[in-house]
Amino acid sequence: MALLEKVQSEISNLSKSERKVAEAILANPEAVLQQSIATLAQLAEVSEPTVNRFCRTLGAKGYPDFKLQLAQSIARGTPYVNRHVEQNDSTEHLVAKIIESTMASLSITQRCLDIQAMEAAITAFVQAQRISFFGLGASASVAHDAQNKFLRFSTPVQFSDDVLMQKTAAINATANEVLVFISHTGRTKALCEVAALARQSQATVIGITAAGSPLAEECAIVLATHVPEDTDVYMPMASRIAQLVLIDVLVTGYTLKQGPELQEKLRQIKEALRDSRYEKRT
Amino acid sequence: MALLEKVQSEISNLSKSERKVAEAILANPEAVLQQSIATLAQLAEVSEPTVNRFCRTLGAKGYPDFKLQLAQSIARGTPYVNRHVEQNDSTEHLVAKIIESTMASLSITQRCLDIQAMEAAITAFVQAQRISFFGLGASASVAHDAQNKFLRFSTPVQFSDDVLMQKTAAINATANEVLVFISHTGRTKALCEVAALARQSQATVIGITAAGSPLAEECAIVLATHVPEDTDVYMPMASRIAQLVLIDVLVTGYTLKQGPELQEKLRQIKEALRDSRYEKRT
DNA sequence: TGTTATTTTGTAATTAAATTACATTTTATT
DNA sequence: AATAAAATGTAATTTAATTACAAAATAACA
Numbered sequence: 001m002a003l004l005e006k007v008q009s010e011i012s013n014l015s016k017s018e019r020k021v022a023e024a025i026l027a028n029p030e031a032v033l034q035q036s037i038a039t040l041a042q043l044a045e046v047s048e049p050t051v052n053r054f055c056r057t058l059g060a061k062g063y064p065d066f067k068l069q070l071a072q073s074i075a076r077g078t079p080y081v082n083r084h085v086e087q088n089d090s091t092e093h094l095v096a097k098i099i100e101s102t103m104a105s106l107s108i109t110q111r112c113l114d115i116q117a118m119e120a121a122i123t124a125f126v127q128a129q130r131i132s133f134f135g136l137g138a139s140a141s142v143a144h145d146a147q148n149k150f151l152r153f154s155t156p157v158q159f160s161d162d163v164l165m166q167k168t169a170a171i172n173a174t175a176n177e178v179l180v181f182i183s184h185t186g187r188t189k190a191l192c193e194v195a196a197l198a199r200q201s202q203a204t205v206i207g208i209t210a211a212g213s214p215l216a217e218e219c220a221i222v223l224a225t226h227v228p229e230d231t232d233v234y235m236p237m238a239s240r241i242a243q244l245v246l247i248d249v250l251v252t253g254y255t256l257k258q259g260p261e262l263q264e265k266l267r268q269i270k271e272a273l274r275d276s277r278y279e280k281r282t
Numbered sequence: 283m284a285l286l287e288k289v290q291s292e293i294s295n296l297s298k299s300e301r302k303v304a305e306a307i308l309a310n311p312e313a314v315l316q317q318s319i320a321t322l323a324q325l326a327e328v329s330e331p332t333v334n335r336f337c338r339t340l341g342a343k344g345y346p347d348f349k350l351q352l353a354q355s356i357a358r359g360t361p362y363v364n365r366h367v368e369q370n371d372s373t374e375h376l377v378a379k380i381i382e383s384t385m386a387s388l389s390i391t392q393r394c395l396d397i398q399a400m401e402a403a404i405t406a407f408v409q410a411q412r413i414s415f416f417g418l419g420a421s422a423s424v425a426h427d428a429q430n431k432f433l434r435f436s437t438p439v440q441f442s443d444d445v446l447m448q449k450t451a452a453i454n455a456t457a458n459e460v461l462v463f464i465s466h467t468g469r470t471k472a473l474c475e476v477a478a479l480a481r482q483s484q485a486t487v488i489g490i491t492a493a494g495s496p497l498a499e500e501c502a503i504v505l506a507t508h509v510p511e512d513t514d515v516y517m518p519m520a521s522r523i524a525q526l527v528l529i530d531v532l533v534t535g536y537t538l539k540q541g542p543e544l545q546e547k548l549r550q551i552k553e554a555l556r557d558s559r560y561e562k563r564t
Numbered sequence: 565t566g567t568t569a570t571t572t573t574g575t576a577a578t579t580a581a582a583t584t585a586c587a588t589t590t591t592a593t594t
Numbered sequence: 595a596a597t598a599a600a601a602t603g604t605a606a607t608t609t610a611a612t613t614a615c616a617a618a619a620t621a622a623c624a
Contacts, residue, residue, distance in 0.1 A: 015572060033350050037611060047574045052612065063611065064346065064581095068315050071353040091401045091535065098531050099392045103385050110381045119373045138430055145423035145522075237530040240427075241523055248519040249380050253373065297601060298590095319582060329603045334583065345582065346610095 003066075003073040004029055006058060014057065020044045021054040025070075033071055037063045098237070105238035106245060108226045113246075120221050122253035124204045125155075128178040133159045134166045135182035136191050142182050142208075142240055146247045153254070166194045175202035184225075184239055186213025195219065208243050285348075285355040286311055287390065288340055296339065302326045303336040307352075315353055319345045380519070387520035388527060390508045395528075402503050404535035406486045410460040415441045416448045417464035418473050424464050424490075424522060428529045435536070448476045457484035466507075466521055468495025477501065490525050 004026075011022045024044035025032050032040060041048045052063055060066035089097070125131060131150055135143035140161035147159035160166050173179055179198045183191050186209035195218035198205045207219030216222045225242045286308075293304045306326035307314050314322060323330045334345055342348035371379070407413060413432055417425035422443035429441035442448050455461055461480045465473050468491035477500035480487045489501030498504045507524045 017573060036609085038609095048610095049575090049612075050573065053573090064349075067346075067350060068353045071350045072356065074354065089538070091397050091404070094535055094538070095392060095395055095397070095400065095531055098534060099388050099527055102527055102530075103388055106381050106385055106388075110377060113377055115373050115377070118377065122373070138427075141423050141427035141430055144426055145420075148420055148423055237431075237526075237533075241526060244519075244523060244526070245381055245384055248384070249377050251519075252380060253376055256371070256376070299602060318580085320580095330581095331583075331604090332602060335602090 003058065003060075003069040005073075010058060014054070017044075017046045017050045018054045018057060020046050021051050029070065029074055033067055033074070102238045102241050105226075105242050109242040109245065112224065112226050114222075114224065117221050117223055118246075118249065118253070121206050121223060121250060122257060124178050124206065124221065125250060125254045126257045127176065128155060128204070129174075129176040130156045130158070131178045131180070132157070132169055132173075133180045133182065134161075134169075134191065134194060136161060136163070136188055138240060139182040139184055139243070142243045142247070143180075145244060146180065146182070146250075149247065149251045150254075153258075163190050163194065166191075167197055170194050170198040170201065170203075173198055173201040173203035177201075177203040178206060179203050180206045180208065181215060181219065182243055183207075183209045183213075183215050184243075186210040186215035188215070191215060192218060208246055285340065285342075285351040287355070287386070292340065296336070299326075299328045299332045300336045300339060302328050303333050311352060311356055315349055315356070384520045384523050387508075387524050391524040391527065394506065394508050396504070396506065399503050399505055400528075400531060400535070403488050403505060403532060404539060406460050406488065406503065407532060407536045408539045409458065410437060410486070411456075411458040412438045412440070413460045413462070414439070414451055414455075415462045415464065416443075416451075416473065416476060418443060418445070418470055420522060421464040421466055421525070424525045424529070425462075427526060428462065428464070428532075431529065431533045432536075435540075445472050445476065448473075449479055452476050452480040452483065452485075455480055455483040455485035459483075459485040460488060461485050462488045462490065463497060463501065464525055465489075465491045465495075465497050466525075468492040468497035470497070473497060474500060490528055 007022050007025055011019055011026075014022060021040070021044045024040060035043070037048050037051050041051045044051065055061075055063050055066035058066065060069055133143035133146045135141075143159050143161065147157050150157040158169065160169065170179065181191060181195050181198075186192075186207070192214050195205060195207070195215055199218050199220075204221070205219045206221045206223065207216050208223045208225065209215045209219075211222065211224035211226070216224070223246050225239050225246070289304050289307055293301055293308075296304060303322070303326045306322060317325070319330050319333050323333045326333065337343075337345050337348035340348065342351055415425035415428045417423075425441050425443065429439050432439040440451065442451065452461065461477075463473060463477050463480075468474075468489070474496050477487060477489070477497055481500050481502075486503070487501045488503045488505065489498050490505045490507065491497045491501075493504065493506035493508070498506070505528050507521050507528070
């Protein structure tokens with residue numbers, strides 16, 4: 001548990017003087033970081049050793065250690081819990097809420113990611129003779145992005161946001177192909193139908209979608225994104241970032257598996273692109 | 283800026299001994315919290331006052347204050363800051379490094395974002411009769427994503443990843459239009475040229491790009507993304523996420539400014555889309 | 565209710581840590 | 595090569611934190 005909450009909850013178990021210390025800290029936690037044990041003792045109207053004992057009671061090694069833990073507890077702040085945007089939020093708050101809920105989404109993705117599935121996906125990519133990315137609506141641009149990334153390699157890639165094209169591609173897929181389906185909810189009927197067709201082919205079907213969704217059921221390998229329950233009008237964006245990052249991991253894993261000769265090739269591509277850029281002035 | 287990142291970025295400006303201190307800290311930031319100035323000095327093979335001077339150089343009041351700031355910086359959680367992916371990283375490490383550097387990038391974006399510029403951009407969007415997004419290469423999919431998001435509103439939106447089309451659109455832009463240019467480096471010649479044309483029109487030119495870049499020079503409003511200096515082969519992705527999130531903020535700000543009647547409309551769109559989805563079983 | 569044991573709190577002494585002042589070394593400049 | 599400037603280290607000083615112990619307060623029990 002974070003220290004600040006611990007101070008809060010333990011307050012009833014403390015002795016009279018130590019409670020004074022707790023109250024003084026809770027009154028202005030940030031300020032404590034700048035205070036010496038003497039200052040805090042004075043503020044709480046107790047002696048210095050009392051403060052010290054208080055720190056030990058709460059599991060710290062001493063006062064400086066307590067301050068260190070407090071600093072971390074404060075920095076974590078109200079961790080990026082899904083705070084919702086409100087009508088009269090200032091721009092500053094808006095930025096904070098969106099960025100922090102995006103970070104929260106990434107953090108959840110990291111914790112919940114099935115590493116084995118990711119490894120399986122990378123292996124499938126490495127062996128693939130062709131890679132296809134499918135998405136509809138908002139997920140289309142994620143698929144587009146994925147295609148862009150794989151365009152740098154020699155394995156053929158395709159991308160489509162057109163259902164008919166997707167179906168054609170799914171039906172014609174062969175055993176050494178990889179088809180990747182991207183969907184936020186995993187409940188878009190059209191995409192599920194395409195995935196069902198793909199499943200009947202010999203191709204490896206990978207889903208970047210919500211765990212346990214109809215789409216996920218159709219996939220041999222599922223890279224699960226974790227959608228916060230309440231899909232607010234303003235907040236469906238965070239999960240798309242998670243999808244993109246999963247693709248980043250795929251590309252990077254793929255690149256590493258290819259070994260150094262490919263990396264040399266990438267360096268060459270980079271070199272070639274340099275000409276289309278303005279030099280950086282030094 | 284958070285302390286740990288600052289240590290990282292200032293390392294080249296430090297003297298020899300102070301750099302040793304920085305390296306010792308970067309080698310194991312968490313451990314420093316438990317170390318006295320004497321221990322750290324020994325580890326870094328310098329004298330105690332050198333460590334102290336190092337702390338002051340980085341803006342702390344002294345060593346204890348430095349530790350406090352470091353504790354907060356670590357709690358904010360960017361353990362793998364800018365650490366590079368390596369050939370024999372396990373998949374788990376790969377995921378951690380990519381996700382965490384993405385989060386670091388978001389965190390930097392948040393701290394360094396020019397709120398005024400963001401507000402100006404939102405205002406421009408609200409007043410615009412037409413909105414256009416331009417990007418090339420990898421930034422094209424970001425522009426594409428931006429278009430998708432604004433398609434939900436009644437203001438006409440366009441997007442192009444074709445230079446000729448972009449030029450045409452730039453030349454024909456009128457005073458009540460907003461043109462948004464997206465570029466990771468801000469040094470892509472072709473896009474800078476389009477932006478230069480746009481500037482000559484009466485339209486509002488907004489850039490989502492690196493601060494101080496040639497592209498930024500052409501823009502009336504710049505939403506700066508902060509690119510880590512060393513654009514590693516595997517790591518150009520993090521900044522694109524930052525671009526996407528900035529667009530998320532724009533969309534959200536725009537929506538809020540439009541007031542409740544628009545939000546009702548959004549609800550209706552959502553309702554309509556529901557039919558294309560499988561119901562969630564409960 | 566008084567006596568004793570236990571806990572809590574404070575005072576003063578001690579120890580540890582951080583900082584300052586100053587000397588020495590290193591590096592750059594002419 | 596000589597001198598100035600900067601960087602670093604040594605030793606002294608100051609500050610802060612901790613410990614040991616004594617006094618007060620509370621609780622337990624006769």
